[in-house]
Structures are given as C-alpha cells and as structure tokens.
Amino acid sequence: MAVETAPMTPDSALSASRKNEAIRARIKRRYSAERRFRAYGIAAILFGLAFLVALFSTIFARGYTAFQQSTFTLSVVLDQAAFGSSAPTPSELRMADYTKIANRAIQQALGVDPNNKADARAAADLLSQNADTQIRKIVTADPSLVGQTVKVDVLAHGNVDSLLKGQFDRSVAESRRKLSDKQLGWLDRAIESGILTKKFNTGLFTYGASSKPETAGVGVALVGSLYMMTIVLLVAVPLGVAAAVYLEEFAPKNFITDTIEVNINNLAAVPSIVFGLLGLAIFINFMGIPRSASLVGGLVLALMTLPTIIIATRAAVSAVPPSIREAALGVGASKMQSITHHVLPLAVPGILTGTIIGLAKALGETAPLLMIGMVAFVVEYPSTPMDAATALPVQIYMWATAAERGFVERTAGATLILLAFLVVMNVTAVILRRRYERRW
Amino acid sequence: MLNVEPSSLQRATAQAPHLQEPKVVAKDVSVYYGEKRALFDVSVNIPDRGVMAFIGPSGCGKSTFLRCINRMNDTIPICRVTGKITIENEDIYDPSLDVVQLRARVGMVFQKPNPFPKSIYENVAYGPRIHGLSSSKAELDEIVQKSLERAALWKEVKDRLNDPGTGLSGGQQQRLCIARAVAVNPEVILMDEPCSALDPIATAKIEELIDELKQNFCIIIVTHSMQQAARVSQRTAFFHLGVIVEEGNTEEIFQNPTDKRTQDYITGRFG
Ligand SMILES: Nc1ncnc2c1ncn2[C@@H]1O[C@H](COP(=O)(O)OP(=O)(O)OP(=O)(O)O)[C@@H](O)[C@H]1O
Ligand SMILES: [Mg+2]
Numbered sequence: 001m002a003v004e005t006a007p008m009t010p011d012s013a014l015s016a017s018r019k020n021e022a023i024r025a026r027i028k029r030r031y032s033a034e035r036r037f038r039a040y041g042i043a044a045i046l047f048g049l050a051f052l053v054a055l056f057s058t059i060f061a062r063g064y065t066a067f068q069q070s071t072f073t074l075s076v077v078l079d080q081a082a083f084g085s086s087a088p089t090p091s092e093l094r095m096a097d098y099t100k101i102a103n104r105a106i107q108q109a110l111g112v113d114p115n116n117k118a119d120a121r122a123a124a125d126l127l128s129q130n131a132d133t134q135i136r137k138i139v140t141a142d143p144s145l146v147g148q149t150v151k152v153d154v155l156a157h158g159n160v161d162s163l164l165k166g167q168f169d170r171s172v173a174e175s176r177r178k179l180s181d182k183q184l185g186w187l188d189r190a191i192e193s194g195i196l197t198k199k200f201n202t203g204l205f206t207y208g209a210s211s212k213p214e215t216a217g218v219g220v221a222l223v224g225s226l227y228m229m230t231i232v233l234l235v236a237v238p239l240g241v242a243a244a245v246y247l248e249e250f251a252p253k254n255f256i257t258d259t260i261e262v263n264i265n266n267l268a269a270v271p272s273i274v275f276g277l278l279g280l281a282i283f284i285n286f287m288g289i290p291r292s293a294s295l296v297g298g299l300v301l302a303l304m305t306l307p308t309i310i311i312a313t314r315a316a317v318s319a320v321p322p323s324i325r326e327a328a329l330g331v332g333a334s335k336m337q338s339i340t341h342h343v344l345p346l347a348v349p350g351i352l353t354g355t356i357i358g359l360a361k362a363l364g365e366t367a368p369l370l371m372i373g374m375v376a377f378v379v380e381y382p383s384t385p386m387d388a389a390t391a392l393p394v395q396i397y398m399w400a401t402a403a404e405r406g407f408v409e410r411t412a413g414a415t416l417i418l419l420a421f422l423v424v425m426n427v428t429a430v431i432l433r434r435r436y437e438r439r440w
Numbered sequence: 441m442l443n444v445e446p447s448s449l450q451r452a453t454a455q456a457p458h459l460q461e462p463k464v465v466a467k468d469v470s471v472y473y474g475e476k477r478a479l480f481d482v483s484v485n486i487p488d489r490g491v492m493a494f495i496g497p498s499g500c501g502k503s504t505f506l507r508c509i510n511r512m513n514d515t516i517p518i519c520r521v522t523g524k525i526t527i528e529n530e531d532i533y534d535p536s537l538d539v540v541q542l543r544a545r546v547g548m549v550f551q552k553p554n555p556f557p558k559s560i561y562e563n564v565a566y567g568p569r570i571h572g573l574s575s576s577k578a579e580l581d582e583i584v585q586k587s588l589e590r591a592a593l594w595k596e597v598k599d600r601l602n603d604p605g606t607g608l609s610g611g612q613q614q615r616l617c618i619a620r621a622v623a624v625n626p627e628v629i630l631m632d633e634p635c636s637a638l639d640p641i642a643t644a645k646i647e648e649l650i651d652e653l654k655q656n657f658c659i660i661i662v663t664h665s666m667q668q669a670a671r672v673s674q675r676t677a678f679f680h681l682g683v684i685v686e687e688g689n690t691e692e693i694f695q696n697p698t699d700k701r702t703q704d705y706i707t708g709r710f711g
Binding site for chain 1: 510512515517540541542543544547548550552554555556557566567570571617620621623624
C-alpha cells in the first residue's frame with residue numbers, strides 16, 4: 001500500500017478517497033480469494049475422508065463376522081473300545097477313528113439315530129472336517145481322558161457358520177440348498193439348546209492355509225510377515241542409515257555421488273514387481289535360496305525399503321543444524337564422534353519415522369512376493385525363515401480368489417488385521433516423532 | 441575519533457603483552473574458496489595471556505583467518521589454505537599433526553550460541569569426556585564446576601545442571617559455550633563475534649569474563665564493536681579486503697592509526 005505524502009489539497013483529497021476505495025475493493029477481493037481457497041481445501045479433505053470412511057466401513061461390514069466362528073459344544077464319549085485298550089499306546093492314540101467319535105457325538109447331541117444311514121450322514125455333515133483333528137489333539141495331549149466323557153468345542157461346517165451369521169437363504173428350493181430342511185430343523189434346535197454358538201475365532205489367527213474356510217487362518221502368513229519384517233529391519237536399517245550418513249557427511253560432492261543420489265531417488269519410484277524379478281533372479285536362481293522362503297521375501301522387501309530409509313535418513317541428518325557439528329568439532333570431537341554423539345541422536349526421530357513408514361509399506365507389499373513364489377498353500381508353520389511361508393497381503397490375495405462364502409468374510413477379516421498392523425505402526429511413528437522431537 | 445574511556449585504555453597499557461614470545465604466529469597465510477581468494481598473505485604475531493582483537497568491515501576475512509587457527513576451514517571442501525601458522529613453534533598444518541588434538545588445544549566460541557541439545561552438565565562434560573581428561577565421575581564433576589565458575593555461570597545454573605542447555609537465555613548459553621571451550625583446558629580460545637547475538641548486559645558479562653580468562657589463555661576475538669575491541673583487547677589487527685592493514689597495541693590503533701583506511705573505519709566512515 002502506498003502512503004500518501006502529498007499535502008491535502010481538495011483535489012488530492014478527492015484522488016486519495018478514490019484510491020482508498022480502490023484499496024478497499026482490492027482488500028475485499030483478496031479476502032474472498034482466501035475464503036475460496038480455504039473452502040476448496042476443506043472440500044478436498046472432506047472428499048478424501050469420505051472415501052476413507054466408505055472404504056473402512058465396507059471392509060469392516062464385510063470382515064467383522066470373520067472374527068466369530070460357529071462352534072458345537074459336544075459331549076464326546078471317549079469309549080475305551082475306540083482305542084483298543086484302557087491304556088492306549090501313542091500310536092493307538094493317534095490311529096483311533098476320531099471321525100467316528102466326532103460323528104457319534106454330533107448325532108447324539110442332535111438326537112439322530114446313528115443306525116439311520118441317511119440321517120447319520122446328514123448330521124455328520126454339519127461338523128467341520130477338522131473336527132476329528134480337534135478331538136485328537138485334546139486326547140493326545142491328555143491320554144487319561146480315555147474312557148471318560150468330555151465337553152469339547154468342535155467347529156461347525158462352513159455352511160452352518162453361514163446360517164448362524166445370517167448369510168444363508170432359507171427361501172431357496174431345498175434341492176438347491178446346501179442344508180436340507182431336516183438339517184435346518186436340527187440346527188434350530190441346537191441353537192435353542194445352546195450347544196451351537198458363535199465363539200471368538202482364535203483359529204483365524206492360528207490356522208494355516210486350508211481349503212475349508214472354517215479351518216483357514218492367517219497364522220502362517222503372520223509368522224511369514226514377522227520373519228520378513230525382522231529381516232527388513234536387520235538388513236535395510238543398518239545399510240540404509242550407513243549409506244545415508246556416508247552420502248550426507250563424508251562423500252565428496254562430485255559426479256559419481258550425484259549419480260548415486262539421483263539413482264537412489266529413482267529406486268524409490270521403481271515398481272515393486274521389478275524388485276520381485278530381481279529377487280527371483282538373484283536370490284533364488286543365482287544364490288539358490290529355496291522358493292517361497294521368507295528369507296527371500298525379506299531380502300526383496302529390504303531392497304525395496306532401502307531407498308525410503310536412505311532418503312528419510314538423509315533428510316533427517318541434513319536437518320541437524322551445522323552449528324551443532326561445528327560445536328562438536330570445536331571442542332575436538334572427531335568427525336565420527338560428532339556424527340555418532342550429536343548428529344545421529346538428533347536425527348533419530350526422522351530415521352525412525354522413515355523406517356516405520358518403509359516397514360509399513362513393505363508389510364503391505366504383495367506383487368514382489370508373488371514373483372518369488374510366496375503365493376503358496378502353506379499349512380505348516382515355518383520354523384525358520386528358510387521354510388516356505390506366505391505373507392499377510394498374499395493371504396488376502398489368495399482368499400480373495402476363493403469362491404466359498406466363508407472366504408469372502410475372511411478376506412475382509414484379514415484385511416482388517418493388516419490394516420490394524422499398519423495403523424499401529426503409523427501411530428507408533430507419530431508417537432516416536434513427538435516423543436523424541438527436539439528443538440535447538 | 442572514537443570515544444574510548446581512558447580507564448580501559450590505561451588497563452590495556454598496564455598489562456602490555458610480551459611480544460617477545462608470541463603464542464600464535466601466522467606467516468603469509470592465504471585462503472582460497474575455490475577460485476576466490478579470501479586472504480592475501482596475512483602475517484601476524486599473537487601474544488600469549490592476552491586478548492587480540494580482529495576488526496574490519498564485513499566480508500574482509502576475519503572469520504576466515506580465525507578458522508585457520510583451529511583448522512575449522514578443513515571442514516569446507518572447497519577451502520584451501522597456504523602459508524604457515526605455528527602455535528608455540530609447532531606448525532599446525534604439518535601433515536603429521538592431528539586435527540582433533542589441535543582443536544583440543546584451540547577452543548572456539550561461535551557467533552551464535554550453539555549449546556548441544558543436552559543437559560548443561562553434558563555440554564561442559566562432553567569435551568573432557570572425549571579427551572579422557574577425567575578418570576572418575578567426581579573428577580569430571582569438578583572439571584564441570586570449575587569450567588562453569590570460570591565462565592561466570594556456576595551460580596546461575598548449579599541447581600539445574602540437568603536441565604537442557606538450550607533452555608538458558610542467550611547470554612547464559614554463550615557463557616555455557618565458553619565453559620564448554622574452557623573445560624578441555626585449551627591454550628588458545630577463538631571467539632567469533634561472541635556478543636553479536638546478546639544484549640548489552642549479557643555483553644558486559646562476557647567482556648568481564650574475557651578479561652578474567654586472559655590471565656590463563658591466549659584469546660583471539662573477532663568483533664564488530666570498536667568499543668568492545670578497545671575495552672577487552674591489548675592488541676588489535678585491522679582487516680580490510682583480505683589483508684591486515686594495520687596491527688599493533690590497541691590504544692595506538694585507536695588513537696593514532698597510521699593508515700587512512702583504519703582511520704576511516706574506526707571513525708565510522710565506512711564498514
Ligand atoms: N564457505 C565459504 N565459501 C565460499 N566463500 C566464503 C566462505 N566463507 C567465506 N567466504 C568468503 O570469504 C570472504 C571472507 O569471509 P569471512 O566470513 O571471513 O568474512 P568476515 O570478515 O568474517 O565477515 P563478517 O564480519 O561479516 O563475519 C567473503 O568474501 C566471503 O564471501
Ligand atoms: Mg565473520
């Protein structure tokens with residue numbers, strides 16, 4: 001705004017008032033421009049939030065049922081006759097016909113005549129095929145139970161589970177339904193008498209791969225992801241921090257370091273599937289690490305995370321004011337001491353944030369893992385990172401392609417688990433940054 | 441002519457430095473920043489147990505020369521130093537000399553107070569610790585206390601040694617930086633405009649402190665305040681465009697400058 005300094009003749013007073021008017025008009029326009037800009041910003045944020053809410057609510061609506069599973073509470077008769085003797089040997093314990101024991105128990109519970117072949121079959125079909133394994137586990141853990149009658153929670157079949165979760169349509173003609181009228185009648189009675197209930201689905205977290213939804217879980221995937229994240233931490237963080245500190249503090253500024261810098265930035269933008277191809281070529285074909293092993297997955301994800309960590313660390317290191325470095329050098333610290341004693345501690349929040357965000361990205365990464373064969377049907381827990389495993393996002397991908405109703409909810413359920421991990425990691429990053437943030 | 445109180449001049453004369461045995465000797469020092477030459481064959485003798493002031497207009501190379509004395513310029517990749525600087529007849533640019541050792545002997549206080557973002561105690565203890573000057577916690581405590589006392593800060597902070605050094609006032613921070621420099625028991629202390637970020641009261645405290653410290657140390661101070669140079673220093677060098685135009689006892693420089701440029705500068709005609 002220009003300041004009017006000329007003496008106030010009537011003429012100049014007129015022009016001054018006109019000028020004031022112009023200024024006022026301009027100010028008004030400036031304010032309305034600012035208001036418009038704010039409105040656009042708020043609209044953009046609301047738009048983004050709306051999508052986020054829609055996304056989360058659909059996933060949640062679809063997925064929350066996966067955390068419950070229909071279970072029969074049965075009185076299982078562990079008749080000595082089924083085991084051959086009153087003190088069965090371990091092999092007798094293992095070989096006993098648990099399917100028959102389980103079927104007897106469900107037939108008894110539903111009041112079905114075991115001699116009526118068709119009814120007996122129909123009743124047995126309401127149990128999960130995993131029921132025998134569940135009973136076997138209990139008996140082998142405590143052989144003294146033989147000869148007694150014990151209460152056991154046994155998984156119901158996936159169709160029964162659908163019924164309890166209200167996903168079963170009774171109006172469909174009986175011949176095209178998965179449960180007959182008779183079975184529905186038994187089930188209604190079972191629900192009434194309280195032997196068929198929905199329980200918290202611990203199996204979702206402990207089971208490995210399965211073709212039956214009721215016995216499929218993310219256990220193996222969780223262990224695989226855990227192995228891989230550990231490997232990423234052990235490999236990418238030391239390498240990334242060392243590389244970043246060297247580049248930022250020691251490397252001479254010349255053509256070579258410039259090229260390296262540009263390439264690191266480019267690497268961060270390379271599609272993840274390319275890292276999968278690289279892993280396939282180097283770790284599996286060249287180094288001979290077994291396919292599907294979490295070691296390969298971890299190394300590939302570490303390579304992928306490396307640029308993120310390097311960039312975050314460099315930013316954090318270069319944000320430390322030079323005066324701190326000079327102060328340290330000034331009292332006779334060596335360059336290394338000035339870095340380890342002063343620069344790195346001040347850069348820790350930035351490094352941690354970068355690391356956690358990199359880890360979160362790696363945890364959700366699917367494409368490179370498909371390339372290295374981690375999309376496998378793994379039932380057994382991997383005991384070392386060299387064993388075949390899957391990862392959480394890959395498990396989601398595999399379930400998403402399965403047809404059964406039970407897998408649809410599990411897909412969404414596993415997504416919720418993955419999202420929970422990501423949220424926890426990001427919140428941790430924020431908290432760490434707040435906690436260690438220092439001013440100078 | 442500059443208005444200098446006679447008392448401070450008399451004091452400076454009373455403690456006339458013994459130039460026979462200079463502490464720091466610079467001979468034909470030139471500094472290049474890449475292609476650009478910042479210092480032109482600077483030669484100067486700096487006495488022990490006294491204060492030497494560098495004055496001169498902005499950009500004339502005072503800081504550059506000061507940073508040559510503890511080889512802080514080594515940290516600037518494009519910077520190249522020629523000539524010879526000795527401290528007690530030891531060439532500090534000798535390849536066999538360890539820079540880290542040198543910086544323990546030549547402490548530095550910077551223009552802007554730059555305490556570490558750590559506790560007051562840690563700020564002072566850091567130097568002695570990395571140089572292994574103490575063998576026990578008690579000994580280290582003593583060094584910290586003595587250094588803070590020498591920096592005239594002990595009374596103010598003795599009850600909050602574990603508070604962050606960055607939480608002190610600007611003047612206190614600068615005294616903390618002086619305590620930090622003093623803690624490693626250097627022979628020479630370089631101060632680059634140590635009071636430029638401080639108010640007059642804090643400045644007076646630092647000047648008092650410098651007067652105290654000169655009993656034990658060789659102090660070299662860069663300042664833009666002619667009054668300050670006159671108050672604290674016994675010898676003064678006037679820098680102009682990368683050369684020392686005039687150098688001598690402070691009262692002579694201020695009362696009978698021989699060079700026209702010095703005269704103009706100290707009477708405020710340029711700078
Ligand atoms: N890091 C550097 N890189 C390039 N040139 C520099 C650098 N530091 C200083 N110079 C140049 O060297 C010359 C002397 O700078 P110096 O900082 O020594 O001046 P000064 O006398 O301390 O000035 P002031 O009183 O403003 O602090 C200036 O021309 C400056 O531009
Ligand atoms: Mg300077």
